[in-house]
Amino acid sequence: MTLKDQLEKIRQERRESIKEVGDLKGLDALRVELLGKKGPITQALRGMKDLPAEERPQFGQFANHVRDELQSAIEAKRDELKQAVLNKRLQEEKIDVTLPGKPVAQGQPHVIQQIVDQIEDLFIGMGYQVLSGPEVEEDKYNFEMMNLPKDHPARDMQDTFYITKEILMRTQTSPMQARTLEKHDFSQGPLKMISPGVVYRRDTDDPTHSHQFHQVEGIVIDKHITMADLKGTLQLVAHELFGDRFDIRLRPSYFPFTEPSVEADITCFNCGGKGCAVCKYTGWIEVLGAGMVHPNVLKIAGVDPEVYGGFAFGLGPDRFAMLKYGVDDIRNFYLNDVRFLTQFSKKG
Amino acid sequence: MKISYSWLNEYLDLKVAPQDLAEKIERSSVEVDEVVQPSAGLKKIVVGKIMSMAPHPDSDHLNVCQVDIGEDELSQIVCGAPNVETGKKVIVALPGSRIANNVKIKRSKMRGVVSNGMICALDEIGFEKDVVPKEWSEGIYFLPEDAEIGAPVYSYIGMDDYLIDVDVTPNRGDMLSVYGVANDLGAIYNQTPNLNHPSVEEIDTATSDKVQLDVDDQVAPIYKMRIVENVKIQASPLWLQIKLWNAGVRPINNVVDVTNYILIKYGQPLHAFDYNKFDGNVVTARYAKAGETLTTLDEEERELDPHDIVIADSQKPIALAGVMGGLNSEIDDQTTTVAIESAVFTPTLIRKTAQRHNLHTSAAQHFERGVNRGGVEEALDAAAQMMHELANGEVLSGIETGASYDVKDEVIDITLTRINHVLGTTLTADQVTQIFKQLGFGVSLSDETFKVTVPPRRWDIHIPADLLEEVARIYGYDEIPATLPSGPTTLGKLTEKQVLIRSSRQLLEALGLNQAISYSLTTADKAGHFMMRDSHETELSWPMTADHTTLRMNLISGLLDDIAYNNARHVKDVALYEQGRVFYKDSADQVRPSEVEHIAGAVSGQLVVDPLRNAKANAVDFYQLKGIVEQYLTNLAIKGDVEFVATDRYPEMHPGRTADILIHGHNVGFIGQIHPLTAESYKINETYVFELNLDALLEMPKEMNQYQAISKYPAVTRDVALLVDKTVTNAEILAQINKRGGAYLKSVHLFDVYAGKNVPNGKQSLAYTLTYQNPQDTLTDDEVNQAFEKVQATLVKELGAEIR
Numbered sequence A: 001m002t003l004k005d006q007l008e009k010i011r012q013e014r015r016e017s018i019k020e021v022g023d024l025k026g027l028d029a030l031r032v033e034l035l036g037k038k039g040p041i042t043q044a045l046r047g048m049k050d051l052p053a054e055e056r057p058q059f060g061q062f063a064n065h066v067r068d069e070l071q072s073a074i075e076a077k078r079d080e081l082k083q084a085v086l087n088k089r090l091q092e093e094k095i096d097v098t099l100p101g102k103p104v105a106q107g108q109p110h111v112i113q114q115i116v117d118q119i120e121d122l123f124i125g126m127g128y129q130v131l132s133g134p135e136v137e138e139d140k141y142n143f144e145m146m147n148l149p150k151d152h153p154a155r156d157m158q159d160t161f162y163i164t165k166e167i168l169m170r171t172q173t174s175p176m177q178a179r180t181l182e183k184h185d186f187s188q189g190p191l192k193m194i195s196p197g198v199v200y201r202r203d204t205d206d207p208t209h210s211h212q213f214h215q216v217e218g219i220v221i222d223k224h225i226t227m228a229d230l231k232g233t234l235q236l237v238a239h240e241l242f243g244d245r246f247d248i249r250l251r252p253s254y255f256p257f258t259e260p261s262v263e264a265d266i267t268c269f270n271c272g273g274k275g276c277a278v279c280k281y282t283g284w285i286e287v288l289g290a291g292m293v294h295p296n297v298l299k300i301a302g303v304d305p306e307v308y309g310g311f312a313f314g315l316g317p318d319r320f321a322m323l324k325y326g327v328d329d330i331r332n333f334y335l336n337d338v339r340f341l342t343q344f345s346k347k348g
Numbered sequence B: 001m002k003i004s005y006s007w008l009n010e011y012l013d014l015k016v017a018p019q020d021l022a023e024k025i026e027r028s029s030v031e032v033d034e035v036v037q038p039s040a041g042l043k044k045i046v047v048g049k050i051m052s053m054a055p056h057p058d059s060d061h062l063n064v065c066q067v068d069i070g071e072d073e074l075s076q077i078v079c080g081a082p083n084v085e086t087g088k089k090v091i092v093a094l095p096g097s098r099i100a101n102n103v104k105i106k107r108s109k110m111r112g113v114v115s116n117g118m119i120c121a122l123d124e125i126g127f128e129k130d131v132v133p134k135e136w137s138e139g140i141y142f143l144p145e146d147a148e149i150g151a152p153v154y155s156y157i158g159m160d161d162y163l164i165d166v167d168v169t170p171n172r173g174d175m176l177s178v179y180g181v182a183n184d185l186g187a188i189y190n191q192t193p194n195l196n197h198p199s200v201e202e203i204d205t206a207t208s209d210k211v212q213l214d215v216d217d218q219v220a221p222i223y224k225m226r227i228v229e230n231v232k233i234q235a236s237p238l239w240l241q242i243k244l245w246n247a248g249v250r251p252i253n254n255v256v257d258v259t260n261y262i263l264i265k266y267g268q269p270l271h272a273f274d275y276n277k278f279d280g281n282v283v284t285a286r287y288a289k290a291g292e293t294l295t296t297l298d299e300e301e302r303e304l305d306p307h308d309i310v311i312a313d314s315q316k317p318i319a320l321a322g323v324m325g326g327l328n329s330e331i332d333d334q335t336t337t338v339a340i341e342s343a344v345f346t347p348t349l350i351r352k353t354a355q356r357h358n359l360h361t362s363a364a365q366h367f368e369r370g371v372n373r374g375g376v377e378e379a380l381d382a383a384a385q386m387m388h389e390l391a392n393g394e395v396l397s398g399i400e401t402g403a404s405y406d407v408k409d410e411v412i413d414i415t416l417t418r419i420n421h422v423l424g425t426t427l428t429a430d431q432v433t434q435i436f437k438q439l440g441f442g443v444s445l446s447d448e449t450f451k452v453t454v455p456p457r458r459w460d461i462h463i464p465a466d467l468l469e470e471v472a473r474i475y476g477y478d479e480i481p482a483t484l485p486s487g488p489t490t491l492g493k494l495t496e497k498q499v500l501i502r503s504s505r506q507l508l509e510a511l512g513l514n515q516a517i518s519y520s521l522t523t524a525d526k527a528g529h530f531m532m533r534d535s536h537e538t539e540l541s542w543p544m545t546a547d548h549t550t551l552r553m554n555l556i557s558g559l560l561d562d563i564a565y566n567n568a569r570h571v572k573d574v575a576l577y578e579q580g581r582v583f584y585k586d587s588a589d590q591v592r593p594s595e596v597e598h599i600a601g602a603v604s605g606q607l608v609v610d611p612l613r614n615a616k617a618n619a620v621d622f623y624q625l626k627g628i629v630e631q632y633l634t635n636l637a638i639k640g641d642v643e644f645v646a647t648d649r650y651p652e653m654h655p656g657r658t659a660d661i662l663i664h665g666h667n668v669g670f671i672g673q674i675h676p677l678t679a680e681s682y683k684i685n686e687t688y689v690f691e692l693n694l695d696a697l698l699e700m701p702k703e704m705n706q707y708q709a710i711s712k713y714p715a716v717t718r719d720v721a722l723l724v725d726k727t728v729t730n731a732e733i734l735a736q737i738n739k740r741g742g743a744y745l746k747s748v749h750l751f752d753v754y755a756g757k758n759v760p761n762g763k764q765s766l767a768y769t770l771t772y773q774n775p776q777d778t779l780t781d782d783e784v785n786q787a788f789e790k791v792q793a794t795l796v797k798e799l800g801a802e803i804r
């Protein structure tokens, strides 16, 4: 058998044996045995020196060819074996993707806070400051500076928790308006502010009354502020908080600190304005009070009502939340049942 | 106040349905609570005539009546009313009818006798018991003789009318009368209401011969009286009774009814006295005298306060002025001479008198809100003339006046520019003039200034802003455009403090706590729990309930109430935080408490509820909550070392599981487990809490240099395990390591704590990883080993540690 025939035979046989190797370890052993220094190809190449000189290049070429061929057969087999191992592992690693995800710690802002934040952000965007005053107020700021002198019959409208004759739990966040009006320097520009916070009324807690609730009062004072501006601003609040399909309408009302005073109604949440039992078939629901700041309020605070004027409004986040989500008992907001609190987490 | 639609129609030509009218009133004047038709919900109730009746064979109080109901045959109806009488026309509820409270009437047998329906009393068809005239309160009602047999009864007793219940704001006292509403609707619909002015037929005798008035004009700025003699007291005609009961007023007799009618019609409260019950002929309006008493018409004997205002004769008080008459001068069946008082009393005095005696009568409410000072005489004249017409009375000539003054129109100037400037409208002078005219105000225009003359019937209008409201509401709020404020730009942004408060909330939410909002007013006990500093309490002077009497001085007690609420409903896993104010007083006589922003958390059960884990093993512990607080403080970027120092100074906290939280040595709050006894009293499960003075945190300097370049030189770590006494704390070990750690010690982490098997009694094993790094160069083994050995030696020497 010629050297070439021997080589050819190695090629034939080993090609088959590579195919039959079952694992990477065997393949490595085979590679060392076949292509190593003592392997048959190296042996064959060593025998080349006995060949005639003119045959040597051709044989050398052939031997290299055989070695390369076997080499790539081994590499191919290696890839195949690796893939099989990987496939087996992936198969074993299969899980039930329908098992539940691992819970994470995630708290929620209170629903009323969400509404207050939303209102704050809306007004900040329009250049308002956010100011919060004391919850324990002086009669002077809560009532007298809001054009409600001691004997004013409208004081019956809001029953008050008094601490002393002159000190009380604020019944509205508007005292902050009085405090700010007193200090504001109009030469530095208009006053635009909202004051969010907790307020208190001497009420018995029931589904529609709470002795503690929230208010966001707002006030704008400048030289050219109109009732139309108030209407536009309230419309914006309705759109922002509830959506564009909600509209605002104004009705005459009475507050000692505004003149004219209006009550604002919003499109009924339940029927969308068609009329239903919730809105007493009017299509509208009363949501807030507002008006043009009473000249007396400006005067008391040392602001000239001939030059300056503006509007004020009072928003009720508790009422908004009740309407928006259909919460039928205001006490839910202050009992903090976690089953209640965690429902208002969707941000979409 | 309930305003009758048909009554309004006597003065106006209302072309709109009652519901639409109500809507218009609501959009233009005052709120409307509801519109009701008294007959609503009633069915098949007709006029019947009792043709004959016989006693029921098996009853001593029932009668079997044969009733003509306009059909071919008489209908047999069993009736138990004591006043049932042959020949009377009565209210018959037919079989299949519906009466008050949605009760259905069927053909039935009463003790064996067939009854085809029921003969009704007024309250059975929906009248409130307290408006049914006394005469009819114990039996069935007799309809007028001319009522048509078989016809529905409603129109005969005013039940087909519509009643508009207006909720009048304090400023619109003028809307508390039919005239007032008619005037306002006249303005809205541009009609002049046809209001009839009374003329009085008088006899020759002068009023002044009979009565003299002595009036303190501080008590009553206007006080007038007329005398009507020879009145014949009897029931009022049905038309008048209907007007009264539809307004919710019980008809009594023709004299009293007239005063009530005038009140409803004009809004002027009147009072009728029995003149013959006066002592002397001088009537006084004055403050009460100490020790005086008066039995009012409600038969209450009242001790009068010297601040009360009264009407008195020469001997005694005869009325609580403007609030309620006295029993001693009451009109009764024998009355022949009536003194009618028409007055204006000072609103604040009325208000206080009414409050003191808890007598918020209709008259008092009218006086409190004011009355038309220009209409006092007109109301008096109308009343006198009616008593002449309805009670055959003779009206003495002239009005006695105890106090009066010239009630003037209010004249207010306002410019067109001002109107459009404030309302944001583009009204013309003609439009505005027209609106003032519709309102019945005088108006003249020069240049662009309106001179507006407002009659006294609109006593709420004094200043230009009041006129703006009139223009806006008559023009219509829907017509006003919607714009946004223009003018100089202002900067809107949260203050630094507001930003930090918001961040605080968001951080704690991200760490798993839900925001709670609890009541700031709590019990005196709870207000004083978990006190971080000394403080006097702030109490309400007149609380509503015992649960809310005192302002909180901590947030935790509110959160524990919340947890109790949850636990009681079998919700065991509760993780809450609250951001809010606590109220401190340094001394009992501090005027206003200082309000400090706090933030607190409370966790009971599992923080992260994992159904796949054992709830007990997964329950929150001190260290989990501490982790939250540490992370929160880290994120707040407060500059300075945070220390947790064991404390037993809070009686409501577990003495071995509570720590004060110190930053830079300043106490800012505490953390720990609720004392088992406290937990028991709050009715809560095992709970861990923290409370921090947020104002203090906000004021602390913040770490502004948040970024450090990451060293490209490798860090080297060494682990050390120590055996120390159990009394040695982690903080003490860390302090020693940090003190002797050397320049390159970057951080120290505890990675194992162990006591138990293989550790001697009273000892514990702690293991730390020390990380060394030189930001400028690669550390050599020698450098690290040297530093590490120094630390180990220190631990042995200072803490008696055994290195393992």
Ligand SMILES: [Zn+2]
Binding pocket: A268, A269, A270, A271, A272, A273, A274, A275, A276, A277, A278, A279, A280, A281, A283, A284
């Ligand atoms: Zn609706």
